[in-house]
Amino acid sequence: MNKNNETKKSRSKFRDLLSGEQAILIIGLLALCMVATVLAPVFLTTMNVMNVLRQTSLLAIAGIGMVMIILSGEIDLSIGSTQALVGVLCVWVLNATGSIVTAIALSLVLGAILGLINGLLVTKAKMNSLIATLGTMAIYRGVSLVVTNAVSIQSKVTAFENVGTGYLGPVPIPVVLTIVLFAVFYYVLNHTAFGRYIYAIGGNGNASRVSGLPVDRIKIQVYVMGSVFAAVSAVVLASRMSSGQPNAGQGFEMQVIAAVILGGVSLTGGVGTLAGAFIGMLILGVLTNILILLNVSSFYQEIARGAVIILAVYFDGLRRRNLLKKLIKVTE
Numbered sequence: 001m002n003k004n005n006e007t008k009k010s011r012s013k014f015r016d017l018l019s020g021e022q023a024i025l026i027i028g029l030l031a032l033c034m035v036a037t038v039l040a041p042v043f044l045t046t047m048n049v050m051n052v053l054r055q056t057s058l059l060a061i062a063g064i065g066m067v068m069i070i071l072s073g074e075i076d077l078s079i080g081s082t083q084a085l086v087g088v089l090c091v092w093v094l095n096a097t098g099s100i101v102t103a104i105a106l107s108l109v110l111g112a113i114l115g116l117i118n119g120l121l122v123t124k125a126k127m128n129s130l131i132a133t134l135g136t137m138a139i140y141r142g143v144s145l146v147v148t149n150a151v152s153i154q155s156k157v158t159a160f161e162n163v164g165t166g167y168l169g170p171v172p173i174p175v176v177l178t179i180v181l182f183a184v185f186y187y188v189l190n191h192t193a194f195g196r197y198i199y200a201i202g203g204n205g206n207a208s209r210v211s212g213l214p215v216d217r218i219k220i221q222v223y224v225m226g227s228v229f230a231a232v233s234a235v236v237l238a239s240r241m242s243s244g245q246p247n248a249g250q251g252f253e254m255q256v257i258a259a260v261i262l263g264g265v266s267l268t269g270g271v272g273t274l275a276g277a278f279i280g281m282l283i284l285g286v287l288t289n290i291l292i293l294l295n296v297s298s299f300y301q302e303i304a305r306g307a308v309i310i311l312a313v314y315f316d317g318l319r320r321r322n323l324l325k326k327l328i329k330v331t332e
Contacts, residue, residue, distance in 0.1 A: 001118075002215045004112045014321050016330065019186075022264070022273070022275060022276050022279065025164060025262075025263060025264065025276060025280065025283070026172070026279060028283060029279055029282055029283050029286065030073060031288050032283060032287065032290075033059055033286060034127070035290075036286060036290045037290070038291070039187070039290065039293075039294060040198070040290065040293040040294060041053070042293060043289070043290070043293060044088070044094070048289070048293075050140060050171075050175075052285050052289045052291070053285075054172045054174055054175060055176045055285055055289065056178075056257075056281055056282055056284075056285030057172070057174035057177070057178040057236065058173050058174070058233045058236060058252075059255060059256055059259055059281045059285060060178045060182065060281050060285065061174075061177065061178055061229055061232050061233040061236065061279060062079055062083070062183060062229050062232075062233040062252070062256050063229075063256050063260055063277055063278070063281050064172065064181055064182065064185050064229050064274065065079070065222075065225055065227070065229030065230060066079065066226060066229075067189075067225030067259060067260055067274050068185075068198055068222045068225060068226060068275045069222055069223065069226045069264055070202075070257075070260060070261075070266075070267065070269060071189075071198050071199060071202045071265060071269055071270060071271075071272060072198050072201050072202045072218065072219055072222050072264050072269060073202040073205055073268065073269030073270065074112040074122060074210025074219060074222070074223070074269070075129050075130055075133065075257070075267070076118060076129070076133045076223065076226050076227075076253070077130065077133040077134050077137045077251065077253050078114070078118060078133045078134075078136040078137040078140055078227075079226065079227070079230040079249070079253045079256060080141075080249035080250060080251060080252035080253040080254075081136070081137045081138070081139075081140035081144070081249060082114050082120065082140055082145045082227055082229055082230040082231065082234065082247065083140040083231075083233055083234040083237060083249030083252055084122065084141060084234070084246050084247065084248045084249045084251070085110070085112075085114070085140045085141075085143055085234075085246075085248075086107045086143040086230070086234035086235070087107075087234040087237055087244040087245060087248050087249075088104045088144050088148055088153060088236070088240035088244035088245070089106065089107060089110050089244070089247055090104065090106075090107040090120075090153075090234065090235050090244060091103070091153045091155050091160075091238050091243060091244030092153055092238065092244065092266055093106050094155060094157050094160055095106075095153070095155065095156045095157070098157060099164070100155075100157065100159065100160050101181070102165075104235055105158075106196050106229055106237050107231050107234065108231050110230075110231065111227045111228045111230060111231025111232075111234070112135070112224050112227060112228050113212060113229075114140060114231075115223045115224035115226055115227025115228060115230075116220065116223070116224050116227075117135055117136060117151070118132060118133055118223045118225070118226075119219060119220035119221075119222070119223030119224060120134075120220065121133075121136070122219060122223065123216035123219050123220055124169065124214075124216070124245050125217060129226070130273070134140070136191045137253070138225040141246075144246040145246045145247075146245045147222070147246075148244070150246055150247075151246075151254065152243045152244060152245040152247075153243060153244040154242065155239075155242045155243055155244075155245045156231075157181055158240050160238075160242070161239055161240070161242050162262065163235060163239035164236045164237065164238070164239030165239065165299050166236075168293050174236050175266030177232070177236070181229075181232075182274065183233055184231075185274060186274050186275065188274075189274055189276075190274075194218070197218050198215055198218065199270055200213065200270075201213065201215050201218060201219065201269075201270075201271035202228070202268075202269025202271075203269065203270030203271075203286060204270070219243040230273060234248070234249070237249075251302075251305070254309055255284065255305060257309070258284065258308050258309040258312045259277065259280045259281040259283070259284040259312075260272075260280060260281075260310040261313060261315075261316050262280035262283060262284065262308065262311070262312040262315070263277035263278065263279050263281065264274040264276035264277065265277050265282075266278070266316055266320055267313070267316050268320065271320075280312075287308070288305075291304060
């Protein structure tokens with residue numbers, strides 16, 4: 001009986017810790033918005049707010065998949081290249097068939113295939129996920145450059161632009177899509193066995209395997225879903241640019257990973273929430289918007305993004321050390 005009470009107390013304190021982190025993130029986001037309003041009053045206009053949400057939607061859609069991958073204890077550096085290759089295929093199929101539905105469907109299929117390749121390399125070939133996806137990142141990017149001869153493909157179907165630039169009522173379609181996907185996978189991660197398995201595998205893969213969990217199968221599924229989400233973001237980007245560009249998504253993977261880690265998802269796996277990651281994405285989106293409104297050079301924007309990545313990794317290490325200390329106190 002006492003052990004059960006102690007376990008419940010431990011879980012309660014663990015949840016309090018995570019919710020406290022999210023509160024700090026929200027305070028940081030609000031503070032950043034206040035600074036943005038002072039530096040650039042146009043920041044709070046309806047048009048700019050919608051623009052921030054539209055821009056952040058690309059990060060958020062791909063970020064949902066990245067959250068699941070990192071929670072499972074792995075990583076995927078190929079999503080930027082996936083975004084480029086899928087975008088090229090999407091516009092090519094669109095021009096060839098004139099069908100938006102066919103183009104989107106085949107784009108998602110390609111995304112699933114690319115994710116399956118990553119998953120098999122990590123699970124069946126027993127490769128380190130960092131190295132495996134670094135290799136596929138180069139391959140996918142190279143293929144997109146070869147098939148297009150490094151030239152963008154312009155869309156010939158004007159209605160396709162509505163996917164990335166259209167509105168559903170007053171809200172941009174990509175934002176609506178992000179909200180729906182977030183709601184669905186928030187439920188998946190927090191209220192299904194599959195979500196619990198992801199956390200368990202990321203927390204201790206060996207123990208999960210001994211317990212009978214199909215670790216390899218779940219990791220493959222997570223990689224497939226991660227690449228499908230990257231494919232969705234690729235379709236939205238191709239629609240917004242009205243073209244498939246082989247150079248699209250360069251550095252995108254670093255932005256997504258930085259936002260996810262900044263939002264409290266641990267690089268070691270097993271710790272973090274989708275809600276926290278989403279706040280991290282908003283922080284990064286607002287920061288990028290501020291730099292654009294202040295006409296900061298793109299070179300300095302790259303420096304800022306690099307600094308965010310370093311800070312995110314630093315805070316992740318700090319967070320893990322503090323969490324370890326708190327858990328040790330709880331068990332004493």
